Amino acid sequence: MTDYQEANRGQFHFSPRRGWMNDPNGLLYYRGTYHFYFQHAPDNLVWDTMHWGHATSADLVHWEQQPNALDPARHPGDLWSGGGVVDVRNTSGLKDGDHDPILVFTGTQGVRVCYSLDGGMTFTAYDEGRIVARPSGHESRDPKVVWHEPTGRWAMVVWSNDGGNGADFFVSPNLLDWERTSRYVADWFFECPDFTPMTLDGETTWVLRDGRGTYVVGDFDGREFRTSWTEPRTITVNPGAAGGPYYAAQSFDNLPDGRIVTMAWQGENRGNTWTGNASFPVEQRLLRTPDGPRLHSRPVEEIRTLRRSTRTLGPTRLTPDTPLLDDEPAETYDLEATFEVGESAAGEFTVHVREGVDVTYDLASGRLNGVPVPPKDGLVTIRLLVDRGQLAVFAADGAYYACHNVAPGNSLRLTTSTPLRLTSLTLHQLDSSWH
Structure with a gap:
């Protein structure tokens, strides 16, 4: 029996019943339910062989932990951080029944796909875990996928170390076949990318951020990201490395109201049976300031x-x-x-x-x-x-x-x-x- 009332367990910040958690993964909304997947070592209080833990909520506040979504005993490859999408257009052709396909992306040194046909509760490895996208460089991880409305295609950004830190961009019509189209290079850009279309003065622009919440604002034509920024900004005023109080924030896919909502990993809290918690979800807006466009954050109204x-x-x-x-x-x-x-x-x-x-x-x-x-x-x-x-x-x-x-x-x-x-x-x- 897990004691959710122990002295240092957050009462409105999600933490796992037991075991280790780190990065949020594949955050999405589907038919009235928010799905929060996360890096999870269920049988250890320190980082260990990664699973994808899973929690669900009707309101972004009250979370209920579910059985693990991805398990190395059933799903091939390194089950490290990645993103998830709801394929409401069935571009993948995977739909078989009432539910829209939900696809999640994970893996190191190559991206693998798992898909769900029961609303995000259980997942099957696509094509027995075949690598569907291979980034440049000898080290890569953390794919994030987003729909690009003007071209009617999916875009994926993956961190890799090809000639230094940076992000490889891929494009796909169906979430399964990917073409590498460009690379964004920046020394500051490390791990866990999030890539988000946001509205600024009535126009769509794009925000690219890394694990520390460091970000730049620019344009994306469906194949290449460009920015005029010479220096990035940070979402929090106290950015830190992995394991600190804010890392690897990710935005939800398929939100019904147009909000941009993110959650991050807070790594400095632990109890007798668990390690790590999630930040409270915040809504983010891109606003014009005298210094240029800036991200503003506020707790979700729920x-x-x-x-x-x-x-x-x-x-x-x-x-x-x-x-x-x-x-x-x-x-x-x-x-x-x-x-x-x-x-x-x-x-x-x-x-x-x-x-x-x-x-x-x-x-x-x-x-x-x-x-x-x-x-x-x-x-x-x-x-x-x-x-x-x-x-x-x-x-x-x-x-x-x-x-x-x-x-x-x-x-x-x-x-x-x-x-x-x-x-x-x-x-x-x-x-x-x-x-």
Whole structure:
């Protein structure tokens, strides 16, 4: 029996019942169900022979773990990270019955395909696991597939090390026969690509990102990706390597409402029977800024289904002698607060999340935990999602997004070193999402 209530297991962040998890794989939506596949070593607490674990949800919040989707005893090749799609047009010709084919892509040093005809619950290796696409270089992995509407073809991007880090692009009419068409080379681009069409000022553009969440924005004609960017940006303000608090984020395929929703691997949390968890899903938008197009992130709105109670404060004036929410009992919550900072020349305010875990805004420099977050119309708004072992911080309409693993705790306090006006504060205490 798995204890989903153990002290450091996130209550609204997915983690496996037991065993190791890392990268999200093949995220997709089909007939009312979100499917979250993930790298999984079910019998070990460290990285081991990879399976594809599987969890399903009706709302992106309440997850139920299913039997493993891919198993090395039944599916050939290295079952490492990859993507998945719903073939609603039956371009593959694999449909046999009521369900649309669902295809997932995996493998190292060559891409293999597995397909499902029962809604993504069980998979069969296509053509006994034959390699259907062979990237350049001697090392490659992590295929991600997406539909390219203007050409009516599928596109696939795969990381490889041909002459350095980069991505090979392939095109296919049917998901089974692939032509390599181009290569994007960049030293920064390493592992776990995600490739997403997004709308900017009413036009479709493309975002290419790697495992650290480093990304560039450009154009894609169905065969080649081009960008004018000379330097990439990062989705989170605290990017890190594999095993850190944010890695290998992937976007969902076939979402019905046009949203771009991603989840990542957080590798710094573990319990007695499990290692690793998923980040809380965020919706991402591409917005124009004075510095160019930028990705903005915000928690998916479905988090409201977890709200147990709500407390609203403000407007009020804060002083160094009057901390707010002084040691408020709070373990899992969603906090949003807006401060007037336009006339403040010095000092700082701090949300004390846990012992040793602070979120601080410096009024003189306009920095949030060291990152520039300029006031807008004299106001700064921050939002915190706090779980037993996880913290996500949002500000500047989602331009600021930080993902952390943290130690458990059960108190909350807001302090300021200078008189400051709090415009509003809303604290939602959150229920557990575990069934």
